[in-house]
Amino acid sequence: MEHDIVIVGGGSAGAVLARRLSDVPHRRVLLLEAGLAYRPSGYPDALALADNVGGDAAHDWGYKSESGAIGHAIHARRGRVLGGSSAINAAVAMRARAADFDRWARRGMTGWSAAEVLQSFRKLESAPYGDDAWHGRDGPLPVRQMTAEALTPSLRGFVDATAALGFERIADFNADVQHGVGPYPLNVVDGVRQNTGIAYLTADVRRRANLEIRAEAEVDRVLLEGGRACGVRLVDGTLIAAGAVVLSAGAYGSPAILMRSGIGPANDLRALGIAPVADLPVGRRLMDHPFYYNVYALRREFSAMTPAAGAILWTRSQSAAPDELDLHVSATHIWDPAASPTGGAIVLATALTLPESTGTVRLASPDPRVAPRIDFNFLSTACDRRRLLEGVRLSRRIGSTAPFANLVAHEMEPGRSVQTDAELEAAIVAGLDTYQHATSTAPMGAAGDPHAVVDTLGAVHGIGRLHVVDASILPEIPSVATNLTTIMAAEHIAARVTDWSR
Numbered sequence: 001m002e003h004d005i006v007i008v009g010g011g012s013a014g015a016v017l018a019r020r021l022s023d024v025p026h027r028r029v030l031l032l033e034a035g036l037a038y039r040p041s042g043y044p045d046a047l048a049l050a051d052n053v054g055g056d057a058a059h060d061w062g063y064k065s066e067s068g069a070i071g072h073a074i075h076a077r078r079g080r081v082l083g084g085s086s087a088i089n090a091a092v093a094m095r096a097r098a099a100d101f102d103r104w105a106r107r108g109m110t111g112w113s114a115a116e117v118l119q120s121f122r123k124l125e126s127a128p129y130g131d132d133a134w135h136g137r138d139g140p141l142p143v144r145q146m147t148a149e150a151l152t153p154s155l156r157g158f159v160d161a162t163a164a165l166g167f168e169r170i171a172d173f174n175a176d177v178q179h180g181v182g183p184y185p186l187n188v189v190d191g192v193r194q195n196t197g198i199a200y201l202t203a204d205v206r207r208r209a210n211l212e213i214r215a216e217a218e219v220d221r222v223l224l225e226g227g228r229a230c231g232v233r234l235v236d237g238t239l240i241a242a243g244a245v246v247l248s249a250g251a252y253g254s255p256a257i258l259m260r261s262g263i264g265p266a267n268d269l270r271a272l273g274i275a276p277v278a279d280l281p282v283g284r285r286l287m288d289h290p291f292y293y294n295v296y297a298l299r300r301e302f303s304a305m306t307p308a309a310g311a312i313l314w315t316r317s318q319s320a321a322p323d324e325l326d327l328h329v330s331a332t333h334i335w336d337p338a339a340s341p342t343g344g345a346i347v348l349a350t351a352l353t354l355p356e357s358t359g360t361v362r363l364a365s366p367d368p369r370v371a372p373r374i375d376f377n378f379l380s381t382a383c384d385r386r387r388l389l390e391g392v393r394l395s396r397r398i399g400s401t402a403p404f405a406n407l408v409a410h411e412m413e414p415g416r417s418v419q420t421d422a423e424l425e426a427a428i429v430a431g432l433d434t435y436q437h438a439t440s441t442a443p444m445g446a447a448g449d450p451h452a453v454v455d456t457l458g459a460v461h462g463i464g465r466l467h468v469v470d471a472s473i474l475p476e477i478p479s480v481a482t483n484l485t486t487i488m489a490a491e492h493i494a495a496r497v498t499d500w501s502r
Contacts, residue, residue: 069377
């Protein structure tokens, strides 16, 4: 056997695991990435430049959701490249809140309290700002706090207008207080997005004798023998033996691989001609943040759009519990300037960060070349609709408040003709998107938890030598961008699993 551990997927979690697991010199690690593997300094501008968000067709899986209740498909962007979706996202480096981990604890999750994961958050980052109690100084991932001076005039106007409405100014969202408005912390250095393929898989790490990175190696399924994982089969038919397998293919990829391997809802698998090996609720609890773009054309004299991100208001709706922050209004220039009549635009995008609605990921076919069926099931509860509507109304209130209001020419989306709740809700549904924060399709939990697919260290229930470590195992979606929490989860598990072949 050539490899002790095979890691499937080199994204936000997989790249972390490849580095940490290969820290042990005698452990032979193979990292399989379905996309290309660029040198740390060789990523093309579509991926390297932080103002380019969403990547391009050459580095995307091309997934789209089903139309569902909202009546239209949504592009479910996922990075197909070493670095995964951390190579195409907005590089927002914000942590899940203590209250998010408190919710996990109420689901029986041990070992994941806010105090316990703080050390893993500190371990991952190199942050030359803030208090030592909250921040790491020598981790692999560079995190930089945006300053007001670095923002465009309209982004500063957003912060100032929001503060004028009574919201607290936040200097460090990754410290003890998050309720308020301020510039983002970003994993961006000199305009370059520091994806995990760059930050964790440095040139020195890639030269390790016990680490092999194999690009353009898409996995079909896990090979199982005697109730244990013993390797993987690639889409091209290649068989790779291993002492243990770790799936880090993301919230869509990992459940699809599990189900093609016979691990998932038994009746669904039988209907596709797949023999069930373990009847587990794989893909049954997809969570993501519904996202609506409130867009303004900038006055020509204030039309600067670089940097694209940005600043954010993190707050609560009237329906939120006392410890919850369930709304984001994020101000960015992630918009095509050609779509604005003035040549410049700013987006005040509202997200519902603690949605009740859950969706599904199912196989459309046992053929790995056929994309999975993704149903976000967004806004399926009255409470979700009410809270997102409240958030968009707050976004528009900021949009009409000085000094922001003095910098914009007019509202483009949804447009000032849209005023009543019914009109605004219809506009929200018609323009609804995803924050691209898919989680929870193979969630952690105890063996008796009806929603659980893996245990609190990512080991698949009932299957030996098989782990899942990526955003799919988060038991509930955090109330913020998920990338930093996913990186933390990989760090947290890598430090705690002593025997991957159990």
